[in-house]
Amino acid sequence: MKPSDDPESDDPELIAYLDGELGADDSRTVESKIGVDPAMRVKAEEYKKTYDLLDYLPKPEPSPTFTTRTLTRLHPVNASSTVVPNVPALTRNVWPELLLWALALVAVGTAGYFGHSLARSYWNPVPEAEKFDQADLPLIHDLPYYLGVDDLDFLKLLRKAEVFDDSGSAATPTSNEPRETVSLVAQQKLIEQFLNDSPARRLQLRSLHRELNELPAPERTSYRRTLESYAAWLDRLPDNSRKEILAAPTSGERLDAVLRVRERLWRESLPPSQQKALKTVASVEERTQLLNEWRRGEQSFRSEWELTRQQWQPNKLGDHKAWPFYDAALSKSLDEFIRKSFGVDLSQPPDRKTDVAAPCRLTREELAELRYRHEAALKEGYWYSYGACLLQLAELHPMLPEPGKGKPITTVDQPPLTKEKVRSLLPKDGGTPILARLKTLGRWPDFALEIQKLDANSREKLPPLGPCKPGEFGDELEQFLKGDLLPKLSKSERDKFDHLQGKWPEYPRMLIELAKAKNLSVPGAMLPGEPKLWNENFRIGKK
Amino acid sequence: MTGQTSTMMALRDPDIRLMLRVRADDQAAFGELVERYQHRLVGIMGHIVGHATEAEDLAQEVFLRVYRTRHKYTPKAKFSTWLFTIANNLALNSIRDKRRRAAVSLDVQDSSFQGSRPSEPRTPDKSVPPTLRLQQEELAAVVRRALDDLNERQRVAVVLNKFEDMNYSEIAEVMGLTTKGVKSLLSRARAKLREALQPYIYMDGAEPPADDDDDTGAP
Numbered sequence: 001m002k003p004s005d006d007p008e009s010d011d012p013e014l015i016a017y018l019d020g021e022l023g024a025d026d027s028r029t030v031e032s033k034i035g036v037d038p039a040m041r042v043k044a045e046e047y048k049k050t051y052d053l054l055d056y057l058p059k060p061e062p063s064p065t066f067t068t069r070t071l072t073r074l075h076p077v078n079a080s081s082t083v084v085p086n087v088p089a090l091t092r093n094v095w096p097e098l099l100l101w102a103l104a105l106v107a108v109g110t111a112g113y114f115g116h117s118l119a120r121s122y123w124n125p126v127p128e129a130e131k132f133d134q135a136d137l138p139l140i141h142d143l144p145y146y147l148g149v150d151d152l153d154f155l156k157l158l159r160k161a162e163v164f165d166d167s168g169s170a171a172t173p174t175s176n177e178p179r180e181t182v183s184l185v186a187q188q189k190l191i192e193q194f195l196n197d198s199p200a201r202r203l204q205l206r207s208l209h210r211e212l213n214e215l216p217a218p219e220r221t222s223y224r225r226t227l228e229s230y231a232a233w234l235d236r237l238p239d240n241s242r243k244e245i246l247a248a249p250t251s252g253e254r255l256d257a258v259l260r261v262r263e264r265l266w267r268e269s270l271p272p273s274q275q276k277a278l279k280t281v282a283s284v285e286e287r288t289q290l291l292n293e294w295r296r297g298e299q300s301f302r303s304e305w306e307l308t309r310q311q312w313q314p315n316k317l318g319d320h321k322a323w324p325f326y327d328a329a330l331s332k333s334l335d336e337f338i339r340k341s342f343g344v345d346l347s348q349p350p351d352r353k354t355d356v357a358a359p360c361r362l363t364r365e366e367l368a369e370l371r372y373r374h375e376a377a378l379k380e381g382y383w384y385s386y387g388a389c390l391l392q393l394a395e396l397h398p399m400l401p402e403p404g405k406g407k408p409i410t411t412v413d414q415p416p417l418t419k420e421k422v423r424s425l426l427p428k429d430g431g432t433p434i435l436a437r438l439k440t441l442g443r444w445p446d447f448a449l450e451i452q453k454l455d456a457n458s459r460e461k462l463p464p465l466g467p468c469k470p471g472e473f474g475d476e477l478e479q480f481l482k483g484d485l486l487p488k489l490s491k492s493e494r495d496k497f498d499h500l501q502g503k504w505p506e507y508p509r510m511l512i513e514l515a516k517a518k519n520l521s522v523p524g525a526m527l528p529g530e531p532k533l534w535n536e537n538f539r540i541g542k543k
Numbered sequence: 544m545t546g547q548t549s550t551m552m553a554l555r556d557p558d559i560r561l562m563l564r565v566r567a568d569d570q571a572a573f574g575e576l577v578e579r580y581q582h583r584l585v586g587i588m589g590h591i592v593g594h595a596t597e598a599e600d601l602a603q604e605v606f607l608r609v610y611r612t613r614h615k616y617t618p619k620a621k622f623s624t625w626l627f628t629i630a631n632n633l634a635l636n637s638i639r640d641k642r643r644r645a646a647v648s649l650d651v652q653d654s655s656f657q658g659s660r661p662s663e664p665r666t667p668d669k670s671v672p673p674t675l676r677l678q679q680e681e682l683a684a685v686v687r688r689a690l691d692d693l694n695e696r697q698r699v700a701v702v703l704n705k706f707e708d709m710n711y712s713e714i715a716e717v718m719g720l721t722t723k724g725v726k727s728l729l730s731r732a733r734a735k736l737r738e739a740l741q742p743y744i745y746m747d748g749a750e751p752p753a754d755d756d757d758d759t760g761a762p
Contacts, residue, residue, distance in 0.1 A: 011730050011733075011734055012726055012727060012730035015726075015729060015730050015733050016711070016726055016730075019704065019710075019711070019729070020710075021710065021711050021726070046737055046741070046744055047733055047737055049744040049745070050733065050736050050737045050740050050741075050744060051705060051733070051736075053682070053686050053740050053743060053744070054686060054690070054701075054705050054706075054736075056679060056682045056683045056686050057590060057683055057686055057687060057690070058683060059586045059589065059590075059706075060585050060586055060588075060589030060590075060595040060598050060599070061582060061585065061586070062581040062582060062585040062599055062602065063599060066577070066581050066585070066599065066602075066603070067574060067577045067578055067581065069603065070577050070581075070603050070606050070607070071570070071573070071574055071577065073603070073607060074570065074573070074607075074610060198574055199570055199574075200570045200571045200573060200574025200575070201571075201574065203570055203571045204571050204574070207571070249575070249578050249579050
């Protein structure tokens with residue numbers, strides 16, 4: 001093939017077509033020619049491939065100091081707005097000019113120190129701002145916190161994204177409070193660092209510092225905590241990740257980089273088992289779902305830690321137990337609730353063989369967690385952590401009031417149950433149903449609820465398996481019902497509630513719901529103390 | 544350009560807003576502009592002049608010119624178009640200066656990239672097929688030579704088209720040409736590139752499209 005083309009050839013049209021520069025009609029013309037002319041087809045392909053070869057050229061990148069060096073050169077530009085040097089590139093030959101300058105300096109009798117300084121200032125121009133100004137000292141002390149922050153807008157974006165904790169420690173100083181004393185050596189280094197920054201960056205820093213200090217005190221404190229948290233995080237990052245963030249040209253892109261790096265580091269920090277699990281998942285959707293699940297788990301853990309951390313300090317300082325643990329009566333009720341509702345006696349030492357046997361309603365892990373938190377509260381004062389654990393367990397294993405008379409139904413031979421009746425409810429699976437398969441045996445209200453569920457489809461329904469109208473509860477609950485709850489119900493609430501009388505477990509469940517709505521605790525069926533206080537003090541995540 | 548049009552353009556192009564701040568002597572805005580454009584500018588200059596240090600110097604000079612002429616700035620086009628117009632002028636001047644200097648001092652060993660080029664024939668010997676194992680660096684050198692063999696205006700047009708993804712009318716604006724002129728310039732440049740790089744086009748092993756009349760070349 002002859003690559004040299006006739007100047008009258010179709011090449012300009014063909015190339016314009018390849019560049020997407022032709023209109024619809026002209027494009028169709030070229031396409032039809034390509035369709036019938038194999039040589040033109042080859043040529044089109046070759047033009048494309050030739051252009052692709054240009055991708056082999058290495059792309060020059062600016063040196064890391066490019067911006068600084070460019071901005072430093074603004075000074076002579078500013079000083080001589082009318083005299084524009086023609087080729088003032090860094091590599092130019094400056095010696096003749098230097099000589100002229102030196103001669104001129106000698107001629108005017110300003111040789112020596114002043115002449116030297118002047119010459120230096122020309123060849124190595126030092127912007128005015130490099131002369132240290134005492135007014136910059138507060139800013140300079142804060143310099144380490146301003147790394148990777150250009151303006152207040154970026155800080156606002158960071159806060160909005162809630163990626164950095166701004167709650168901080170109580171000891172974090174606010175801007176106008178004295179920070180840690182900076183040694184003279186450290187101060188000098190910071191001053192040098194500040195003066196080495198480009199003029200543009202120094203202006204940026206001054207503006208950021210000023211805007212930050214003009215904020216109202218509480219807001220300023222919060223921003224400063226975000227700053228500190230962000231700076232500490234940046235400091236811990238691997239170099240390449242830090243560069244990725246610092247290189248972002250705008251606030252929005254920097255935030256994107258922060259979120260990207262956080263996500264990447266989080267993924268990399270996943271335990272090997274989770275990394276392996278992630279690799280085995282083929283579809284993107286499933287992988288995303290899995291990651292979201294793990295992220296939620298971690299957020300929950302973080303919230304929990306935050307709760308503990310926030311409340312640990314005053315708790316330890318005052319050596320006081322948190323509510324409700326400092327209240328002797330409530331504390332006693334709580335122990336009773338734990339014993340009855342979870343089937344656990346925390347005063348007894350752990351026993352692996354019998355610990356989770358009935359009447360215990362907790363799993364082995366849950367029980368271990370409860371014991372650990374209880375112990376940490378007693379020995380170390382982690383009452384909030386213990387409270388949060390109790391609230392979680394109470395919600396995982398909701399309780400229902402026990403009957404006032406007789407024992408709650410927890411076995412197959414308690415009236416109205418009989419072994420035969422229970423067997424009749426169980427799936428046959430070809431042989432005689434084995435009652436021992438009922439995992440809830442011995443546990444109130446789980447067993448009764450399981451039987452009730454099995455009975456749902458039977459022809460001869462069992463009578464209620466628990467108390468479900470006034471007069472059937474224990475004395476304390478009866479008193480609560482008449483004295484506390486019923487007087488607070490509206491007519492419609494009362495009507496709905498009464499309508500469920502005789503129905504188990506609907507009636508006691510509604511009793512509990514109504515009590516929660518009225519911020520009351522149902523004796524024996526709910527954590528003692530106001531539900532609102534439990535919620536405010538111990539709920540992890542959204543309240 | 545009316546003030547209203549200028550405002551509309553500024554609203555659309557964030558770089559114009561930035562440049563208007565530079566015009567108002569905001570050095571921080573200038574710093575941001577440098578940060579934003581340094582990679583593109585150094586890259587483009589590098590492709591045009593073929594020398595990293597020189598590219599950086601030229602890019603720096605472009606920025607300084609932007610700063611010096613800031614008070615005269617009026618948004619008339621996309622900011623990048625204005626910036627690359629300055630870059631185009633500087634790059635072309637630099638290449639011509641260098642050529643003049645080289646012509647004056649023929650006896651002096653030229654230390655620039657022109658002088659340091661290997662003394663290989665400009666047109667590859669087509670009787671020797673290029674090895675498929677040609678290293679990327681070698682290929683880059685071949686492509687570099689092909690690009691350097693274009694005249695400076697062809698080179699600028701190709702670089703803007705290929706690496707800045709500029710269409711013909713944008714290139715025309717930057718280079719002070721008509722769109723038709725750019726079409727012609729690019730056509731000649733690409734034909735020349737095709738000729739120079741022909742032996743390397745199918746070195747990736749891909750088969751050329753079916754051509755019943757392979758020996759005849761152009762239709």
